[in-house]
Amino acid sequence: MIYNEEFETLPREALEALQLKRLKQVVQRVYYTVGFYRRAFDQAGVQPENLKTLDDLKRFPFTGKQDLRENYPFGLFAVPMSSIVRLHASSGTTGRATVVGYTQRDIDTWSELMARCFAAAGLTKNDMIHNAYGYGLFTGGLGAHYGAERLGASVIPISGGNTKRQITILQDFGPTAICCTPSYALNLAEQGKAMGVDMRALKLRVGIFGAEPWSEEMRREIESALNLTALNIYGLSEIMGPGVSMECLEGRQGMHIAEDHFLVETINPDTGEVLPPGETGELVFTTITKEAFPLVRYRTRDISRLIPEPCRCGRTHHRMDRIMGRSDDMLIIRGVNVFPSQIEAVLVGIEGIEPHYQLIVDRIDNLDTIEVQVEVSDELFSNADEVKVLQNMERRIVKDIKDYLGISAKVKLVEPKSLQRFEGKATRVQDKRRI
Numbered sequence: 156m157i158y159n160e161e162f163e164t165l166p167r168e169a170l171e172a173l174q175l176k177r178l179k180q181v182v183q184r185v186y187y188t189v190g191f192y193r194r195a196f197d198q199a200g201v202q203p204e205n206l207k208t209l210d211d212l213k214r215f216p217f218t219g220k221q222d223l224r225e226n227y228p229f230g231l232f233a234v235p236m237s238s239i240v241r242l243h244a245s246s247g248t249t250g251r252a253t254v255v256g257y258t259q260r261d262i263d264t265w266s267e268l269m270a271r272c273f274a275a276a277g278l279t280k281n282d283m284i285h286n287a288y289g290y291g292l293f294t295g296g297l298g299a300h301y302g303a304e305r306l307g308a309s310v311i312p313i314s315g316g317n318t319k320r321q322i323t324i325l326q327d328f329g330p331t332a333i334c335c336t337p338s339y340a341l342n343l344a345e346q347g348k349a350m351g352v353d354m355r356a357l358k359l360r361v362g363i364f365g366a367e368p369w370s371e372e373m374r375r376e377i378e379s380a381l382n383l384t385a386l387n388i389y390g391l392s393e394i395m396g397p398g399v400s401m402e403c404l405e406g407r408q409g410m411h412i413a414e415d416h417f418l419v420e421t422i423n424p425d426t427g428e429v430l431p432p433g434e435t436g437e438l439v440f441t442t443i444t445k446e447a448f449p450l451v452r453y454r455t456r457d458i459s460r461l462i463p464e465p466c467r468c469g470r471t472h473h474r475m476d477r478i479m480g481r482s483d484d485m486l487i488i489r490g491v492n493v494f495p496s497q498i499e500a501v502l503v504g505i506e507g508i509e510p511h512y513q514l515i516v517d518r519i520d521n522l523d524t525i526e527v528q529v530e531v532s533d534e535l536f537s538n539a540d541e542v543k544v545l546q547n548m549e550r551r552i553v554k555d556i557k558d559y560l561g562i563s564a565k566v567k568l569v570e571p572k573s574l575q576r577f578e579g580k581a582t583r584v585q586d587k588r589r590i
């Protein structure tokens with residue numbers, strides 16, 4: 156089902172006319188209301204009047220995470236605090252958090268976009284949604300919550316954590332859909348199994364997973380463990396929160412970007428040059444309807460590619476491929492670019508090991524080293540009285556990583572359930588290099 160037939164199926168020409176009209180308004184507005192943008196535009200020698208076509212956007216400067224930090228907490232807001240009805244913040248793993256604000260109209264837009272996402276997953280008001288995204292300053296929980304209510308579905312605001320209770324509620328309430336991070340979905344499946352629950356017999360029909368990069372292999376793993384259709388959702392608090400783009404049930408390949416609200420570009424992360432649609436690069440978003448916290452050309456650091464080909468679902472909005480990694484957590488191992496998600500893709504394809512892993516990167520005698528610690532399955536572990544079995548498995552993983560990624564890794568198999576579990580975003584890389 157398409158939630159907003161009119162806007163989600165706009166012919167490209169009409170969509171681009173709408174985008175241009177909205178984009179002109181937003182560059183005007185930020186120039187006259189946000190000191191940071193006035194200075195940045197002046198410095199780059201561009202004025203709002205210079206924007207005559209969508210293509211002119213590339214003459215405007217980027218906004219980076221650093222700009223958000225430097226204007227902490229409210230320096231980039233384009234409306235007075237009296238017009239703000241909600242604040243969220245992203246966790247600051249390094250340095251200050253970034254704070255985002257919403258007017259009532261921003262919240263209404265966000266709710267609609269999330270309702271579109273749920274509809275794209277085949278959900279209606281007759282569904283019950285188990286929302287295990289964290290509630291609070293993180294945008295995941297409340298973003299999904301308001302969208303589910305807008306759709307008219309019944310929402311269980313379970314939030315993250317307390318996994319045993321989640322499993323009991325999944326059994327007793329019988330929700331038909333679940334939202335959480337993909338790693339938490341696997342965590343739920345595993346703990347449910349340990350509790351003796353048949354996780355495939357739950358009523359769950361569809362899962363909406365996001366907030367961290369994951370792979371096709373991980374999708375199959377989740378689908379088989381929970382007996383549901385797993386769909387990918389994308390968003391980031393700086394741009395809105397979840398619901399910036401969403402996979403449709405019919406296509407299941409790439410996520411439709413809400414292009415009537417966001418303009419997307421892909422750039423070469425090193426040079427900033429705009430790439431033709433279809434080429435892999437860093438995603439850059441411009442918000443074209445946001446009132447409280449508009450951003451022009453925000454560099455997400457997320458690496459993906461656009462899919463301009465039409466989709467069988469009838470939506471005309473372009474799709475983006477799943478996130479392949481981040482340009483800033485991309486690991487460079489002896490000169491080779493490696494994303495943790497690529498290593499994950501190799502691991503999930505191997506029988507006998509679990510998709511729980513940790514990467515330890517170091518530099519020894521001026522050479523980069525990478526160690527992949529990965530859990531073996533219960534079955535393999537209990538049958539592994541012969542050291543040979545484990546050694547063969549290690550050799551196979553080393554070979555696969557070498558074949559697929561071109562790097563030599565050290566592989567260490569560890570006991571089932573010995574690595575740290577994550578209830579929110581997984582942090583799988585320990586980079587010990589001091590360069």
Ligand SMILES: [Zn+2]
Nearest residue numbers: 403406466468
């Ligand atoms: Zn589609």
